[in-house]
Amino acid sequence: MRTKIMLDSTADIPRDWIEKLDITTIPLHLTWPNGTQEDDDSRDLSVIKDFWRRLEISEKLPTTSQPSPGEIRSLYEKAFEDGYEEILVLCISTGISGTYNTAKMVAEEFDKPIYVVDTKKASAINSLVAKRARELISEGKNAEESGKILEREIAEGRYHAVFYVSKFDFLVKGGRVSKFQGFVGNLLSINVGLYIKHESGALIPFKKVRGEKKAQTMLLNKILEEVPKGSTVDVILVHADNENGINALKKLLEDTYVIRKMTTSIMGKVISTHVGPGTAGFGLYWVK
Numbered sequence: 001m002r003t004k005i006m007l008d009s010t011a012d013i014p015r016d017w018i019e020k021l022d023i024t025t026i027p028l029h030l031t032w033p034n035g036t037q038e039d040d041d042s043r044d045l046s047v048i049k050d051f052w053r054r055l056e057i058s059e060k061l062p063t064t065s066q067p068s069p070g071e072i073r074s075l076y077e078k079a080f081e082d083g084y085e086e087i088l089v090l091c092i093s094t095g096i097s098g099t100y101n102t103a104k105m106v107a108e109e110f111d112k113p114i115y116v117v118d119t120k121k122a123s124a125i126n127s128l129v130a131k132r133a134r135e136l137i138s139e140g141k142n143a144e145e146s147g148k149i150l151e152r153e154i155a156e157g158r159y160h161a162v163f164y165v166s167k168f169d170f171l172v173k174g175g176r177v178s179k180f181q182g183f184v185g186n187l188l189s190i191n192v193g194l195y196i197k198h199e200s201g202a203l204i205p206f207k208k209v210r211g212e213k214k215a216q217t218m219l220l221n222k223i224l225e226e227v228p229k230g231s232t233v234d235v236i237l238v239h240a241d242n243e244n245g246i247n248a249l250k251k252l253l254e255d256t257y258v259i260r261k262m263t264t265s266i267m268g269k270v271i272s273t274h275v276g277p278g279t280a281g282f283g284l285y286w287v288k
Contacts, residue, residue, distance in 0.1 A: 026067050
């Protein structure tokens with residue numbers, strides 16, 4: 001049985017994985033204050049670098065929005081027209097976006113199997129969810145069976161996503177903290193740790209530290225609360241214009257875990273808009 005896997009564009013999937021895992025991405029959208037609209041539809045580094053630059057110089061940030069029912073319906077229809085017999089859809093957490101609800105609502109219009117998963121995660125960790133999905137399908141499981149295994153593993157805390165945000169100015173510009181907090185953050189080089197809880201799928205700030213080196217240690221300590229030292233893991237490092245940050249995280253993780261596979265990716269337009277250039281972090285799948 002031919003199974004199409006779909007990810008929404010917040011998954012920040014490495015460009016070469018799209019073909020390798022036979023992925024279709026569902027683009028989210030951005031609207032700038034002047035009304036200009038664009039899609040989160042590129043994994044090209046030059047395009048994303050240009051977007052990071054525009055975020056940095058813009059006085060006000062774009063707003064982001066989920067795909068419409070019609071857009072999702074068209075992608076489902078195309079998959080079936082292309083000969084796929086079923087679809088497995090992996091969506092950003094419902095604690096962050098309504099994309100899952102729309103994808104599931106549209107799936108109910110079809111008389112062919114479409115299984116929609118709320119990953120309770122966002123950004124590159126969902127690329128590891130997709131990789132796991134393709135492994136399960138390759139073992140002979142169908143979309144629903146694979147989706148239910150993924151849901152169980154998510155509930156068990158097998159998937160983790162943790163980041164640090166290094167530019168308080170950006171958070172002020174986005175209205176996420178007050179100007180006073182922004183001033184103090186700038187003055188003290190404050191970095192904020194963010195973690196996506198697997199129980200609720202909510203993105204929560206968990207700690208603030210001064211200096212990027214301490215921020216990297218902060219992320220390692222956070223993941224050690226969830227996944228014991230010496231565990232076998234898959235890792236995907238992800239950043240928004242902060243390669244030095246992920247290089248430091250790579251070394252810390254290599255010294256802490258048995259890494260089965262490690263790769264890197266860049267944050268796309270939607271996730272970069274929410275956390276800002278300078279962000280670095282990783283997604284981790286606990287193999288056990």
